[in-house]
Amino acid sequence: MSQFLGHNYIGGQRSATGTITLHSVDASTGETLPHTFYQATLQEVDAAAKAAAAAYPSYRTLSAQRRAQFLEAVADELDALGDDFVELVCRETALPAARIKGERGRTSGQMRLFANVLRRGDFYGARIDKALPDRQPQPRPDLRQYRIGLGPVAVFGASNFPLAFSTAGGDTAAALAAGCPVVFKAHSGHMATAEHVADAILRAAQTTGMPDGVFNMIFGAGVGEALVKHPAIQAVGFTGSLKGGRALCDMAAARPQPIPVFAEMSSINPVIVLPQALQARAETVARDLTASVVQGCGQFCTNPGLVIGIASPQFTAFTRQVAQLIADQPVQTMLNAGTLSSYGKGLQKLLAHTGIEHLAGNPQAGSQAQPQLFKADAGLLINGDEVLQEEVFGPTTIFVEVADQAQLSAALKGLHGQLTATIIGESADLQQFAELTPLLEQKVGRILLNGYPTGVEVCDSMVHGGPYPATSDARGTSVGTLAIDRFLRPVCFQNYPDSLLPDALKNANPLRIQRLVDGVPSREPL
Template sequence: MTRILGHNYIGGQRRAGGTVIVKSVDASTGEALPHDFYQATPEEVDAAAKAAAAAYPAYRSLSAERRAQFLDAVADELDALGDEFVAVVCRETALPAARIQGERGRTSGQMRLFAKVLRRGDFYGARIDRALPERKPLPRPDLRQYRIGLGPVAVFGASNFPLAFSTAGGDTASALAAGCPVVFKAHSGHMATAEWVADAILRAADKTAMPAGVFNMIYGSGVGEALVKHPAIQAVGFTGSLKGGRALCDMAAARPQPIPVFAEMSSINPVIVLPQALVARAESVARDLSASVVQGCGQFCTNPGLVIGVRSPQFSAFVQQVAGLINDQPAQTMLNAGTLSSYGKGLQKLLAHPRIEHLAGSPQQGNHAQPQLFKADISLLLDGDEVLQEEVFGPTTVFVEVADQAQLSAALNGLHGQLTATIIGEPTDFEQFGELTALLEQKVGRILLNGYPTGVEVCDSMVHGGPYPATSDARGTSVGTLAIDRFLRPVCFQNYPDSLLPQALKNANPLRIQRLVDGQPTRDAL
């Protein structure tokens, strides 16, 4: 049986100089697990950030192939984590084994995908404008641009994805791919899980001869602030609450050297159900929508929290169908007591509002979350009331009925930024409501037709981001290969001799990557 040490990971060593002990908890019973985790001291936080900074020059100067080998090795180590590991994750999160096994595959798959990005070479963004010495009235110098990693990145683990958005998750994978060492703040909800994964990363680092300090991990509450404020940290990756993400953004902006925070925070992910879809297939839409609302106990950042339809007898019947399905759904255990408490508070706010009606769902009791359904008056979106804009993290959704097409557009214009929006419709709907796509492009990072937002494919085209408050920076994504862009910055070389240029910009193009040369994409040598 693997022993959990509970010591912080700093520069390839384990350290536990503090006296504050934090405990991991069985998510189903609330019982404290037997492991002791040592909260990082201020000195250990400092040492972790400095270890990452010390690793940065050597790590960023490694070839893309060497970094790709490291990521592949991490993936292999993750895949090798067996049933004992899965049982630990299940105990800390109350998530089923099949979900954890699938998430483990997604997490190793992300690592391998970024290894492919490194080998492909497009992340360099290589651009070359050759000298024009005869140009009048002034000659043009030789100019060449590529991108390098920002420096050490602080990554915060997410509660709802103990693997894919945590220790070796998308932020860590994309930062490491960019050439940025990582200091990871373990989430208090799954610290034993984090230790297993951190060990896997360090085994891979050892096998591929990575510099000490390429990956560091600290435990404890309150240590994140010191990490974000540390001058060695050059960027932050975060997935969590709006309150937590906003606090990190404010801390980072107040530093003597402000740094970017890429925070994925809050989204209600509206679903728009158009009239002809209800005429054609109301029953299947009701079934699929209800399944999406309660999937994983509603603990997805893409959970559909708002459903909008145009007033009609069909829409009224559809609402009742969904209400019946929600009433039939069993209660589920949430990730931890804090998540359950937040869910309860969110429900109370909806229940207490005079313009919101409760349609389905048993009262909350014990340590399980009951699925719920509400219906809100359209005026809440038109008048700017914040109650519908606030994410209720759990298995619940709110229906809103609009009078007509114009009111639908007005309601959507009233929404804050979101990760996703979904349109359920038939071809005739898409013709009639053709303005929706342009409108939603301004509001969200991903628009779905006739699908459901729960389930985020990891690939080159995916955008898991969106305008504030969905994320702190709408130009990025935390899922998919574009995520690497968050941790890169451009550097230009003017009139450099070929011998001093980085490999990506040399005349011979030794990396055989595609480059933009004098405005034309090419893989040719110069």
């Protein structure tokens, strides 16, 4: 690994003009690690945003091929980070080495996937409506549209994915692919990890000749507000709590120039277990569901926090099965002390509620998290009780037993927006409960059938988003190639000479991309 400094990254240089220092912590022992970080001053935040703004004109006009080479170079640098790096990430997060190695592969894979998007060219959204000079009563001018990057993007890293949703994660990859320089706010839970990933990005930027300021990173608490309010910043990507994401949304909306915030925030990801499935394979469902609840100590934004079934002897027996499995689960170390504290507070809120019964797990697990199972009265969901709408981030789920099919629909209508919903059912169930799919389409970004939500494939079709409060803008996704759309905007050229048009819109179609020409998809030159 490269030499450790703990300084902020501004315009391709390192900066540490402030006096406030921060330290990284071993997530398992609480021991302070021998790394000192310098919190960015307001002047350094300003300089980072201005460096991104200075890089934007040249970076956005680079060919898609050049930006693709940059992303691939980042991927290669990430893959080259060795076992000492993996060990460091494990210490900062308490996540196992196998998980970190897999996440590193996913992170480099995201970069390569966006490089493919750039080479494919569909992100331009090129549209051409040729002039109709003889049209009556009015001639039509020549109109051509394509999409460009919004401008500098502020990205906030997630606590639970120190690589894939962090420094070189999906938001950073999508923004860089779109032609937007990035100012990254490092997460306090894994600052040493962030430093080494930032070094990898800068090495890639240097070897591929990217402009200084294409990637910047700042450390510290309280610096996010100044970053979001900075006039150079044109969009924000965020993964974290509802409280934090909502605060950023409000700040961005209150700016003299409001900007979009794409925040992934809170989801309880309901799992609906239908009667025929219970009859056919209750034991398998119980085992697989429990595994999904406790995976990674429940620290996934797609963790199944709510399980809904229709009252029957089979559902009662299924509930007992899951309770036993949950009770048998070992304690796990969470990402950091703050996450453990939040988990404890969430459990206490459930334990104190008169309409919720505690079924399994010891809530008093000291410095580690104990998996828990609760059962809530269906009326709480139907009547919109907020306690069932709040995500408890950790290895916990809540069972809700509804009386019948009508009450199931009523309960789902009472849900807030979610990232995912899962239906566990046999073919007879799917015919009987056909109304579930159109209902869930209005509530979630991804509907799963006979699977479990913990696991988000990085591909063209994936949607990792959903109606508020799952995200601040349900029109986007933070995973998959559609994520680039968040950081692009359309520009139209009217009656422009061919020589002044961008390559994506020139008559000869030098990029050989597919374009919509007079309403017909075409790769042909004009």
